[in-house]
Amino acid sequence: MARHDGRSPDQLRPVTITRGWLPHAEGSVLVEFGATTVLCAASVQDSVPRWRRGSGLGWVTAEYAMLPRATNTRTDRESVRGKIGGRTHEISRLIGRSLRACVDYKALGENSIVLDCDVLRADGGTRTAAITGAYVALADAVRWMRKRKMCPGDPLVDSVAAVSVGIVGDTPLLDLCYTEDVAAETDMNVVMTGSGEFVEVQGTAEGVPFSRSTLDALLDLATAGCTRLTEHQREALSS
Amino acid sequence: MARHDGRSPDQLRPVTITRGWLPHAEGSVLVEFGATTVLCAASVQDSVPRWRRGSGLGWVTAEYAMLPRATNTRTDRESVRGKIGGRTHEISRLIGRSLRACVDYKALGENSIVLDCDVLRADGGTRTAAITGAYVALADAVRWMRKRKMCPGDPLVDSVAAVSVGIVGDTPLLDLCYTEDVAAETDMNVVMTGSGEFVEVQGTAEGVPFSRSTLDALLDLATAGCTRLTEHQREALSS
Amino acid sequence: MARHDGRSPDQLRPVTITRGWLPHAEGSVLVEFGATTVLCAASVQDSVPRWRRGSGLGWVTAEYAMLPRATNTRTDRESVRGKIGGRTHEISRLIGRSLRACVDYKALGENSIVLDCDVLRADGGTRTAAITGAYVALADAVRWMRKRKMCPGDPLVDSVAAVSVGIVGDTPLLDLCYTEDVAAETDMNVVMTGSGEFVEVQGTAEGVPFSRSTLDALLDLATAGCTRLTEHQREALSS
Amino acid sequence: MARHDGRSPDQLRPVTITRGWLPHAEGSVLVEFGATTVLCAASVQDSVPRWRRGSGLGWVTAEYAMLPRATNTRTDRESVRGKIGGRTHEISRLIGRSLRACVDYKALGENSIVLDCDVLRADGGTRTAAITGAYVALADAVRWMRKRKMCPGDPLVDSVAAVSVGIVGDTPLLDLCYTEDVAAETDMNVVMTGSGEFVEVQGTAEGVPFSRSTLDALLDLATAGCTRLTEHQREALSS
Amino acid sequence: MARHDGRSPDQLRPVTITRGWLPHAEGSVLVEFGATTVLCAASVQDSVPRWRRGSGLGWVTAEYAMLPRATNTRTDRESVRGKIGGRTHEISRLIGRSLRACVDYKALGENSIVLDCDVLRADGGTRTAAITGAYVALADAVRWMRKRKMCPGDPLVDSVAAVSVGIVGDTPLLDLCYTEDVAAETDMNVVMTGSGEFVEVQGTAEGVPFSRSTLDALLDLATAGCTRLTEHQREALSS
C-alpha cells in the first residue's frame, strides 16, 4: 500500500524541533510532524497548587488547545463558547500525565511547570507531536531552573516521546496524517520513555474491534517510532 | 499477595446486574462490582443530532457522573461549579465509544439512545462497571424499540464489557477496588466484545513506566475478566 | 373520588426509610414515598463557610438534584447545561431552611453538615420526601459527630418532616403522586416539626386562586400527614 | 410596640405607583413601598416560547433583579459572576406565577408579556412591591395590546397584589421594612387577587417554628393589606 | 439642518444632575441628558484589589449596565445569558479609565471606589452621561471619605466630563440622541478634564472614513460641550 506522501508504512513524517521560539518562556519549542505544527511553551512558577503545598514536591501540568483555523474548516473558539470540550480536556490530561512520568517531584522542589501546547497547524497526530515537543520544552525549562539553582536535584529521570499508529486497510501504519487517521479502523497513541518502556497505551477501535495480534503489530511499530523520536529529541537538545 | 477482601489476583468482585430499576426508562440497570454501584439508564429518542439528520443512521452516546457522596469525602457538584471536569468528560466519551463498537447504525435507523451512567457508590472500577451495565441497559432499550418496530434491523452486532487491571506491588490484579487502584503502579482499563476482540485499551503508568511483558500479563488478565463479565451479562439478559 | 392507586384522600403512599445506604457518608438514607425515591447523604465538615468563621456557630445546607432519567422523559443534566435551573435552586434552598429549623447552631459548634438529596426515581413529592429523608440522615450524622465528641451539645432540638397536599377536582388530597400533582388546581408543600408547628407553608394556585377555607382544609390534611411521617422517622431511627 | 417609622402594626408604608416611567415600554411603573423602589416594565412580544407555539395560548413571565447598590452594602452583579443566584431565581419565578394567576391565556392569544422588575432601592418587601407594581404595568401593556386589537379577548380576569407580614417580638406586623424583616421570627409573603382569594402563601419560620394560630393572625393581616393595595392599583389605573 | 428636537448643532440636551438619589450609597447621582437617564452609585471600600495591596495606593473602577427595557425593544439580561457582552465590557472599562484620570491614588490611600452606572432610560449618549454623572457621585463619595478622615490627602486632582459628537449628513452635531447616533457617519466620544485637556478620544467611522479636518471640527465641538458639562457638574456640587 502506497501512502499518499510516499512514506513506507513504518516511516515517520519529517520531524523538526525548533527550540527557543518564544523570547520569554523558560522553555519553548516549535515542533513539526510533517504539516502538523505545535507551539510548546514551558512556564516555571516557584509555587505549587494548594493541595501540594508544604509537601516539598513539585508539579507538572499541561494545557492543549487548537487555533480556530489550524484545521480544514474553522472551529469555534472554546473561550467564546465559554467551556472546554471533552477532547481538549482529555488531551491536556494525557500530555500532563505523560510528562509527569519522567519527572522526579522531589528533585523538582516546590516548583511547578506548566506546558502550553497550542496547535498552529493540524494534520493528524497533534497530541503525539505535542508530547514529543513538550518534553524538549520541559528539558529547557529544567536547565533554566538548574542554572538558577531552583531545584534540589535533577528532576528529569528519563525522556518521553509519543507517536500514533493505526490500521488502514489491513496495513499497520506509523504516524498517521489526517486523511489516514480518518480512514483508520483502529487508532492507537503510544507514549514511551527514552529507555523504551510504556507510559501510555491508548488504543481505540474506530470501526471494527481488533485482535490481540493486531495490537501486537501496532505496539511493535510504535516502539520503533518512539525510538526514532527520542533520537530527534536528543539531537535537538544537544544542538 | 493477599487482597484485602480475600480474592485471588485473577478474581472479579461479586457482580450483580439488576434490570428494570427505573420505571420509565426504555432500559435501566443497577450494576454492582462489589461496593461500586452504578445506575445505567438508556433513553430512546426518535431523532438524531443535527449533523446526522437525513443520513438514515442512528447514534448512541453516554453521560457519566458521580453523586457527590459516592466517594469517601464529598465532591462538589459539577452543576454547581458550572462546568464538567476533565475526568467526567473523558469517561463519558469512553463509555459512548465503547458501546458504539457493538452497534450497527443502519439497523438502528435515525434513532438515538443516550446512556446515563450515574455512580451511586464508588469503590474503584466505576467506568468499567458503567460500560458493563450500560450494555445491558442498551440491550433492553433495543428490545423495547424492536417490539415497537422502530428499527429497520437488529442494531446489536455484539456485546461489550469492560474491566480494570493493574500492577500492585509486582502482582497483576483483576478488577481493582479503590484502595488497590490508589496503590497501583500501572492501571489499565480494557473494553472487549463478547466475541473476544478489543474495543479500547487504555494503559497508564501511574508511578513507574511498564514493560511490554507487563502489558502482556495485564492483557491476559483483562481478557479472562471480560469473558466472565460477558457471561454475567448473558445471564442477566436471559432471566 | 377514587385515587388511581386506591388510597383514601387522607392517606400517605407507602413510606420506606432505609438508613446507611452509602458506606462512606456520616449519615445516609434511601427514602421512598411510593415510587418516588430519594437518596439523602449527610456529609460532616469540621469547618464553616467563611462568613461564619469565628462565631462558634455551625451551619447546615442542602443540595437537591434529579438524575436525568428519574422522570418520564429524559431531562438534560444541569452540569452539561452549565447552570442550575430555578426549580433546583428553589428546592435546595427550601430543604436547607427546613432542616435548619430543627438545629441549634451553638450546640453544633463550628461544624457544617451538607445534605445531598438526589432523586433517583420521581413520582411527585420529591422535595417533601427529600426533607423527610434528609432529617433522618442528619440525625445519623449528628449521632456520628456526638460519638466523636465533635459537638458541644445536642444540635437537634426537634425533628422535621414534610408532605404535599393539593386540591384535585374539589377534593383535598394528601401526598400527591405525579399525575395528581399535574391535575391539581392548588398545590401546597408543608414542612412541620415533630412537635406539630409549622416550618414552611408554600401554597400555590396553579389554576384557580383559592379561598381561606380551602387553605384551612389543606393545612389540616398536611398536619395529619406530617404527624404520621414523624412516626415513620422515629421508627427508622430506633431500629 | 412602636414601629421605628411610627406606623401601627397593621399599617402599610406610603405607596406610590407612577405609570409610564419608561418612554418605550408597553407598560411601565415605578412603584414605591416607603423607601423600597422597583421599576416594573412590561414588554409585549407577538410570539410565545417554543413549547407553546401553535397552542393559541399566550404566556406571561417575569425577571427580577437588584441594582448593585440598592442595598446597604454593594452586592456583586450576577452578570459579572456569570450566574443567577438562587434568591433571584426564586423571586422571578414567584412574580411570574403570581401574575399568571390573573391572566386568561386564550384571551391573550399567542403573545407574550415579559415583566422586568428591577429594584432601584431596597428596604424590605421588594418582591411584594414588584408584584403589586408589575400588575399595573401588565394592565397598561394589555390596554396597549387591546388598542391594537392584538388580543382575541380581555386577558385580565382579576388583579393581583402582594404584601409581606411577619412576627416581630410576638407582634404580627404588616409590610415589613428591612430592619423589621431582619428581626422577624416568622416571615410570610402573601399574594392575593383583587377578589380576595389567595394566589401564593409563602410562610417561613426564620427562627422559631410557628403555630396554627400565628399563621391565622398573619393571614388576616395580609388579607387586609392586600385589599388596600388593590385600591392603590385601581386608583393608579383610573388616573 | 434642523434637529428633531429643535436644538442647534452645537447645543447640549437639557442636563439634570440629581445628587443623593440612593439612601445608602456614599455618593449617588441620577443624571439625565434629555431622555437618557443613568443612575450612578459610588461605593467606598476600605480595601484594594489583591494586586495593589501594600502599595499605599487606592483604586477606582466602574461597571456599566443597561436595564432590559431601557431601550426601544427589550434586551436580554446579561445575568441570564451568563456572560457580559463586548459592548458592556468596553464601556465599563472606558468609564473606569476616565475617572481614574482625575484621581490621585496616593491621596486616596488604600481604599477603593466602585462606580456603578446603570442606564434606566437610553436615548443615545449613555456612556458620556454615565461618565459625567459618575464624576459627581465620585466627588460626593470623596467628601464622605474626607469627613471620616479616610484619605491621606485630596484624591480629586481635577474633574472629568464626557460628550458625544458626530457627523450627520455633513453637519457636525453635539450630544447625539439615539436617532442621530444611528444616522451618524462618524461618531466620537470625547472625555475631558475640567481644565480642558483630553482624557479619551474615541472616534469611529461608522460608514465612511473621515478626514483630518472633520476630526478637527468634531474636537472643537466636543471641547465646547465638555466645558458646559463641567459647569453643570460644578453647579450640582455647590448646591
Added chain:
Amino acid sequence: MARHDGRSPDQLRPVTITRGWLPHAEGSVLVEFGATTVLCAASVQDSVPRWRRGSGLGWVTAEYAMLPRATNTRTDRESVRGKIGGRTHEISRLIGRSLRACVDYKALGENSIVLDCDVLRADGGTRTAAITGAYVALADAVRWMRKRKMCPGDPLVDSVAAVSVGIVGDTPLLDLCYTEDVAAETDMNVVMTGSGEFVEVQGTAEGVPFSRSTLDALLDLATAGCTRLTEHQREALSS
C-alpha cells in the same frame, strides 16, 4: 531621546508580512512588527449571521486572542476561565470594525469572512499588527472568493492599516514596543485607510491628560506610520 532598539522616534519596527502560512485557510498571514508576531487567518463562509439573512449583504467579523505564553509571564487561558476578558472583547470588536471600513457588503454578497488574529509573541502593538496583517489575509480570502465567482462585485473598496503612537517622556513615538507602551503617558491607536482617511482614533491618557497640540503631533506621526504600513501591505500582496 534614544529608543532602546536604536530607532528614531518616527520609525517603525521591522515589518514582515508572510502570506499563506496556514495550508487550509482562504487567507492567512504571519505578521511581525519587531518581536510582536500575530497569526491572522481569514475563513470564508457562504452564509451570514441570522440577523442579516435575506439582505443580500455580507459580513466581516474578527476574533483576537493571545497565547498564554506570548507575554513575559504566563496568562491564564480564557477558555479555562470560562469567559472572555474585557480587553479581548474590546480588541476583537476594534479589528472587526476596522476591516469592515474597507468592505462593500453588497459586492461581498451573502458571505461572511471571519478574521482570527492570534498573538503568538507579544511586544506591544498587537492590535495594530493584527489589523495590518488581517487586511492582507482578508485580501487573499477575497481573491480566493473572486476566483470561485462567489462575490457579485469587488468587496474591497480600500485598504486598512493601523499603528500605535504615544508620548514617552515628552517625545511622541511611533509604533511603541512593550516597554515604551508601559512608560507612555498617552497612548493612541490609529487605524487609517490606504487613501489616508481615519477609520478609528483611540487616544487614552494613561497618566496625564493631554493637550490638543499633543493630539495633533500624535496624529501626524500615526498618519506617516500608516502610509508606510500601507506600502508594506501592497508589496506583500504583489509578491
